[in-house]
Amino acid sequence: MSAIDESYQKEVFAIAAKEPRLNEAITAREVRLIGYDGEQMGICATEEAQHVADMAGLDLVEIAPNAQPPVCRVMDYGKFKYEQAIKAKQARKNQSKIEIKEMKFRPKIDVGDYTTKKKHVIRFLEQGNKVKITIMFRGREMAHPEQGLSILERLADDLKDMAAIEAQPKMEGRNMHMVIAPLASAIKKKKDVVAKGGKAKQGKEEE
Secondary structure, eight states, X not given: OOHHHHHHHHHHHHHHTTOOOBGGGOOOSEEEEEOTTSOEEEEEXXXXXXXXXXXXXXXXXXXXXXXXXXXEEEEOHHXXXXXXXXXXXXXXXXXXXXOEEEEEEOTTOOHHHHHHHHHHHHHHHHTTOEEXXXXXXXXXXXXXXXXXXXXXXXXXXHTTTTEEEEEEEEEETTEEEEEEEEOHHHHHHHHHHHHHHHHHHHHHHHO
């Protein structure tokens, strides 16, 4: 086995150690189902949710086990693990000076607020920091964890070219957390842009 193959296997094993329940391993009688494309499909029997996943040739993954009922998503979990292993490995290349910042969202955040907070998250990532994204639930909002999950998935998708999910969404009390880490390629790109800007400014001053 080559060093590259061995390194990749370690990445997969590390992710597998934190693996959520899949398919027949899901013990809840009913779940709140999210489709492959992110569609909210409502609450249904686990058997029915598994049938939806089976018909699509995909997996049923329990992504929020502590919610009532648990939230499950239809996805290609093997492909997901592979992509996350590659991204996580790349993110760790820049880990030595990384801090963890935090950005808090509400489950019913408006577009303007979301855009502003996303810009702050981008700034943290460009500085080489990890970011803990926290969704804060209040009162009856606790009955709809999928709203918070939707925000986390939207943010992860918006930032997929510059960040990898390091810690999957997880409910802790009234909050849902996710940790994202900057990709080394995105940080290098930002530094290159800054460097070019500095050279251009210096050139103008010399003229």
